[in-house]
Structures are given as structure tokens and as C-alpha cells.
Amino acid sequence: MSNPFVDQRDLVDGIAVVRIDAAVISVAGADRAAVLNATLSQSLIGLTAGDSREALELDGNGRIVRVLHVLERDTDTLLIVPGARGEDVVAWLDKRIFMEDVTPTDLSDSVAVFGGTRSWGDDVWTDPWPTIQPGGFTYGAETVPRWTYVESVLPADAAPPARVVDGGALDALRAVAGRPGVAEIDELALPHELDWLRTAVHLSKGCYTGQETVAKIHNVGHPPRRLVRLHLDGSDSEFAVAGDPVFLNGELIGVVTTAGNHFEDGPVALARIKRTVPVDAPLLVDRDGHELAANQEVIVPPSAGATAAERLRPNRP
DSSP, X not given: OOOHHHHHHHHHHTSEEEEEOEEEEEEESTTHHHHHHHHSSSOOTTOOTTOEEEEEEEOTTSOEEEEEEEEXXXXXXXXXXXXXXXXXXXXXXXXXXXXXXXXXXXXXXXXXXXXXXXXXXXXXEEOOTTSOOTTOOOSOOSOOOOOOOEEEEEETTOOOSSEEEOTHHHHHHHHHHTOOOGGGOOTTOOGGGGTXXXXXXXXXXXXXXXXXHHHHHHXXXXXXXXXXXXXXOOTTSOOOOTTOEEEETTEEEEEEEEEEEXXXXXXXEEXXXXXXXXXXXXXEEEETTEEEEEEEEESSOTTOSOHHHHHTOTTOO
């Protein structure tokens, strides 16, 4: 059986990878940048071959539908869509193409995606996290732990010369870095509550689906929830898993979305909790009736949003 701590160290050292469950779509045509830019939350105009971006598909209420890792190539744009089916992504894109010169093609069956800290092959998406991208924003003031991550797209019958380890090894690393992923998304998820304005949203670009809600919350509203990092008591060898409820004084205030046992930081998790929960409140995670003490670290603060209201606040220093 594989040792999770060894797997994590090997991932960090670039001698191991994880296989990523993702749709891979090639978007070709002279109008592809304009169509994608008008559809997604990130600015995608002016990309050159090798450029990487992160973007979100939002619904009309600004809620997250899909995460897209965008890699520009010489003759097309590659979309890596974690957790999605290729035919669904192509059908969604087809609905947004009218007379434009844009052709989406599902490559999912002919390629494989491997995640890690080292690049393999020619088609490599480089994660921008945690650097605040042009047009991006973060509500937190805390220093984000170092995070290095890439996704390499290889032919389906090829594999990198590295050890392939269980995807759970990546979960613990991602939790320590506060890096949101597909696991943090539910039917109500907003970019603001997951710190995704940092890398996946351009606040001053033109209109796209959900843009009005994104701007409204950022300027005058607050998201109802916020992402936190939890450090958990593992003294009884009980460890949280995604889906475990989080409580404050007996009240259900959130849910664990990602969890792992980090090789340096110990039991750690990401959780969505109510925005108004005090940042110093000790929390409890219920693991099948076993209570795990949880100390929270702020990723998104309770003050998230309402930046225009804050700028206009009387007597601001």
C-alpha cells in the first residue's frame, strides 16, 4: 500500500503525479478568443501560445458551474475542465456560437491529464494560484502558502516518467495552500466566498453571464459563506473527510469540502462555513459521531465584499 506522506513529498519533489479526471476540449477558429472572453469570467483577449489562465463558467446568478483551465496554443485554445464530460462542454460551447468562426472538439478520449509540480510534454497548463491576476482581487490579508502546480496533457497511451499516486495526496497539499477546486463547488457556490476572484475573475472586463452579480456582491454585498482552512485534532487517529458537518456551539455552520493528513502540517481541511462565524471561534467537525476539534485559519474574511461601501464609509482613515 502506498504511503500518503511519501506520495505528497514525491509530488512536491516532482517525481510523482496524479491522474486528473477532466474533459479536454480544443477550441479552434479565428473568433475563439472573442467567444470565450464573452462567455467566461476571465479576460482571454490577447493570449499568445503557452499562456495559461483560469476561468469560471457562471450562471445568471453568478454561481459557479464549471472551472476551466485555459491553455493557449499556436492554432487553438485548449480547455481542461476538471470533473466534466467532454460532450457536455462541447454542447455548452455550441450554444454560444452563432455566426462566429469557432469550432470546439472533444479530445478527452485521446489525451490524459496529469497534475503535479513538474511539466511533462509540450502542452502544460501552469496554475496562477496564488498570484492575484490582472483584474483580480482578494479579500484576505493573510500570506498564502507557496503553491506550485501544473497540468500536463499527454496522448492517452503515454504517461510521464514519474510515479502515479492517488489523487488524495494532492488534497492535503491543496488544503494547506487554501487552493479552491471542484470539491469546493456546490449549487450555490460564488467566486467571492472561495477566494476565486484572486485568479479566475477579471473584475473590469466586459459583460459575461453572471457578471452583474459578481460586481454587485464585490461592490455592495457580502457572500453568505466563506472558505476556511481547518487544522484538526488527529490524536485519536480519526480524520475528517469531505462532507463532514462543521459545528459551532452545537449549531451546524458549514461542511468540510476537502480533507487530508499533510506530511508536515498534520490533519487539515478546507471547509465552507457561514460568513459571520467569528474568525477565532473554535469549531468541531463531526466524523461519524466522533467530534474533532478544529482551529480555523482565515482564507476569506467575514468582511468579504462590499468594497464600494467600504470606500464610501464616513470617517474612513
